Amino acid sequence: MxxxxxxxxxxxxxxxxxxxxxxxxxxxxxxxxxxxxxxxxxxxxxxxxxxxGSNSDQPQRQLKHQIELTRDRVLHLFRSHGYEPQEIAVFLSEFGVTVSTLHDEKAFIDAISNELLDKVRRHFHAPYAWLGSEQNYSWQPRGIWYKSTEGAIRRLVALTKAGRMPEVLVLRSRKARFEEAFERGDKAAYEPVGIVIRKQHSQHGRVHKLYETWEFQRWNYGKCRHYLKALIEWIERQSKAPTLYDRIYVQGLSIDPGLLEKLQSGQLTPAEVLEIDRQDGSTMWYPDDLMDPKLSSEKSEIDYVLQHYCDQTVFDRYLAALTDRDLDSQPTESSQRLNKAVLETEEDL
Structure with a gap:
């Protein structure tokens, strides 16, 4: 026009x-x-x-923008995870936040402190620098499963024992061609695969879903496939073993390639990506088929993974952790070590 x-x-x-x-x-x-x-x-x-604008007020404008951006990002995390104003106020009550505080933009800005940001960061696994508006990325993936099958299992067991009911979401592109990546390796197109942990948080009878984003690797590379398949094998064994806790489930989701890229680069949070994908019509796939000799399209790798990547001692140790009602009650020397290995984690549960 x-x-x-x-x-x-x-x-x-x-x-x-x-x-x-x-x-x-x-x-x-x-x-x-x-x-x-x-x-x-x-x-x-x-x-x-x-x-x-006049040059004289640029620093003030920039400071105002940074303060308001921090406020907006804090509130965005709560809202994108389904928290109502009353629930936000309860969660942040120790910092003097009430529903009225949330309604008053200036009052809420005054309530924001390093301690408040740290609690929010830990709860949503968001980078402190992003909350402080110093960077544009909403999260950073945690390198927890590649070359660390035991570390991934330990984290899942810790979450389970804490009542967080973790689900292992294995994400790939909706246009993924795993068969070609498996057969041709790096000569085929790059095929990303990653894990998002969906867990529950209860507050006054209301349950919210929170997310941990673990690292992304490429299906083209054998070792990446092997470590992921070993983790899937333990989860499958856990689903059939005796337990005193809720089961850990694995589910595959094929995500729109553009959304998957934004998730990997940190432009969108896992909650946003999964909600957009749900509205678009999520496509499921079944990672547990990868280690099933009858269903796997990569069955030639199964025995190799079982022999070289599935440590039976480690597997049994963490399966046992799910059958001990109270590891602190008259603990043996071995159960003390197990309890410490399972329950001590770097991040809040």
Whole structure:
């Protein structure tokens, strides 16, 4: 469209998407007797003046932006995970936050402290630097399963014993061609695969789903496949072994390639990606088939993984951890070591 009002000088052509055109038309109508071209010209002039600004107030503008961004990111984490205002207030009550505080932007900014940010960071596994608005990435994956099958199992057992009911979500692209990556290795197109842990958090009878994002690796590389298959094998054995706790389940999700990229790069949180994917119609696949001789399309690797990547001693140790009601009750020397290995983790549960 052309913006060619007399005050605008020479005509300028602006290409608008249908959505943008509808938005500007509605806004111009809301303002009253104003053409859409005039409204666009007014909007662009406002952007220009805001951008130019006087040099003297730039530091103050930047500081204000950083403070407001920190507030918005804190609230975004709660809202994207389904927390209602009353629940946010309860969670942050030790910092003097009430529903009224949340309603008053300045009051909530005053309540934000390093301690509050640290509690939020630990709860949602979000980087402190992102909450402090120093970076644009909402999370950083944790390297926890590649070359560390025991570390991954230990984390899952710790979450289970804490009542968090972890689910292991194995994510790949909706256009994944695992068979080709398996057969041709790095000569085939890069095929990412990663893990997101979905766990539960209960607060006053309401259950919320929280997420841990573990690392992404490539299916093209044998060792990456082997370590992931070993973890899946332990989860499968756990599903059939005696336990005093809830079962750990594994589920495969094929995600839109664009969403998967945003998840890996940290542009979106796991909660956002999985919700968008759910609305688009999630596609499931079955990782546990990979270690099933009757169903696996990669059955030639199964025996190799079982022999070289599945440590029977480690597997049995953590299966036993799920059958001991109280490892602290008259513990043996071995159970003391096991309890410490299972329950001591770097991050909050």
């Amino acid at each position: 052309g913006v060619d009002e007399k005050s605008a000088g020479a005509a300028t052509t602006i290409r608008l998407s249908p959505e943008a055109r509808a938005f500007y038309a509605a806004q111009a109508e809301a303002f009253g007797q104003m053409s859409m071209s005039s409204f666009i010209a007014m909007t662009l002039e406002g952007v220009m003046r805001e951008t130019q």
